[in-house]
Every structure is written in C-alpha cells, then in structure tokens.
Amino acid sequence: MTQPLHTNATPSRLVVMDIDSTLIDEEVIDLLGEASGHGDLIAGITERAMRGEIDFKQALRERVALLKGLSTDVFDRVLSQTHFTNGALDFVDECHRRGWKVGVVSGGFHEVADSLVERAHLDHCLANRLMVRDGRLTGEVDGDIVTKESKLAALRAWAQSDGVPMDRTIAIGDGANDIPMILASGIGIAFCAKPVVQQAAPHSITKRDLRLALPIIDAEDR
Numbered sequence: 001m002t003q004p005l006h007t008n009a010t011p012s013r014l015v016v017m018d019i020d021s022t023l024i025d026e027e028v029i030d031l032l033g034e035a036s037g038h039g040d041l042i043a044g045i046t047e048r049a050m051r052g053e054i055d056f057k058q059a060l061r062e063r064v065a066l067l068k069g070l071s072t073d074v075f076d077r078v079l080s081q082t083h084f085t086n087g088a089l090d091f092v093d094e095c096h097r098r099g100w101k102v103g104v105v106s107g108g109f110h111e112v113a114d115s116l117v118e119r120a121h122l123d124h125c126l127a128n129r130l131m132v133r134d135g136r137l138t139g140e141v142d143g144d145i146v147t148k149e150s151k152l153a154a155l156r157a158w159a160q161s162d163g164v165p166m167d168r169t170i171a172i173g174d175g176a177n178d179i180p181m182i183l184a185s186g187i188g189i190a191f192c193a194k195p196v197v198q199q200a201a202p203h204s205i206t207k208r209d210l211r212l213a214l215p216i217i218d219a220e221d222r
Contacts, residue, residue, distance in 0.1 A: 014158060014164040019113055019116065023104055025082070026083065028078060032070065105154050107127075128145060129142040148178070175194060188201050
C-alpha cells in the first residue's frame with residue numbers, strides 16, 4: 001500500500017464537495033421523484049434551483065412534499081441507481097494519500113449519503129434528513145434544511161476542527177447553492193456546473209472527471 005505523503009496529525013488541506021452531480025453522476029432527489037411518480041416535475045424544480053432561479057429551501061420543500069407516502073425501502077433502490085463520478089474515488093484516495101481531509105455537503109439526504117460516505121471513506125458529511133412515520137416518508141424534512149449558508153458554515157467549521165487555514169481549503173460543486181463555499185475557499189472549482197456557477201468560480205472543470213481537480217490544486221502550490 002502506498003504510504004501517505006504527510007504523516008503529521010494535522011491535514012495540510014481540506015477538500016469539501018457537493019454530492020449530487022459532483023461526487024456522483026445523479027441527483028438523488030430526482031431518483032426519488034421517479035420512484036414517486038413525479039419524476040419530471042421534481043427534476044424541473046431541481047434544475048431551476050441549481051440555476052439559482054428559485055429559493056432552495058422552497059424548492060426542497062416542494063419536492064419533498066411530492067415524496068409523501070414512499071416506503072423507506074426506496075432508499076436502497078435509489079442507492080443502487082447511483083454511480084460515483086468518473087475519477088471520484090481515485091481523487092478521494094489521492095487526497096487521503098497526501099494527508100488531506102475530504103468532506104461532502106449536500107442538499108440531498110443522509111439516508112443515501114451515509115452509504116456513499118462509507119464507500120468513499122470520506123471524513124465529513126452534511127446533508128438533509130427526511131421525516132419518516134410508520135415506515136413511510138411524511139413529505140417533510142426532519143430538521144434544518146441544508147442551504148448555501150450551511151454549506152459555507154460546514155466548510156468553515158470543518159476547517160477549524162481539522163486545523164486547516166481557510167486559504168488551504170478546496171471547494172467543488174455544480175449548483176448555485178455551492179457558490180458561497182466556492183468563493184470562500186482557498187481554491188474554488190465549478191465542476192460541470194450551471195452557467196451561474198462557472199461565471200462565479202475562479203476555476204472550472206467541464207469534463208466529468210474529478211481527477212482533473214488535482215492539476216488545478218497542484219498549480220496553486222507551485
């Protein structure tokens with residue numbers, strides 16, 4: 001096994017990524033929508049929210065309401081339909097080899113995200129939770145909704161807890177709710193992102209291969 005470049009307890013960098021359409025190819029809420037029979041409607045709301053055209057909290061509540069009545073069995077089915085983005089696991093492994101920490105922030109749901117986090121060996125995760133009663137979704141979010149503000153707050157909190165200065169953080173995402181963390185990080189990268197995100201981000205990747213983030217990061221270290 002390859003030994004990490006950094007063996008000290010304090011990581012030299014922190015990478016924080018979005019999950020849907022970044023760490024994985026799919027939007028989990030859209031897969032849940034297909035299972036509920038409201039796939040096209042939910043996908044349309046998702047697209048508008050990611051372009052920044054409508055308030056994310058409002059958009060999430062509208063979509064989650066359409067999931068009411070789904071059995072919790074749906075999470076295993078949806079998880080089986082997800083695929084890690086090309087190069088995602090290699091990218092995470094290389095980050096860890098270098099002694100970095102890797103976290104994810106998502107407007108999606110812990111019910112699916114936790115399994116992805118375990119499979120990818122990630123260090124941090126922030127996501128929404130869905131309210132369940134008698135084995136079925138109630139159509140409501142359980143607790144606070146993850147927003148652009150809470151994504152940014154998670155980046156800052158994890159950086160502080162890991163002992164990583166903000167100028168040594170990296171944020172990667174594709175949607176409008178990723179812009180604040182992208183701009184606040186030391187290296188902000190739009191990944192196959194909506195136009196509003198590409199315009200805002202200092203760096204942009206347009207090919208679906210997360211390994212392409214490494215040359216961007218390495219160029220900053222020269």
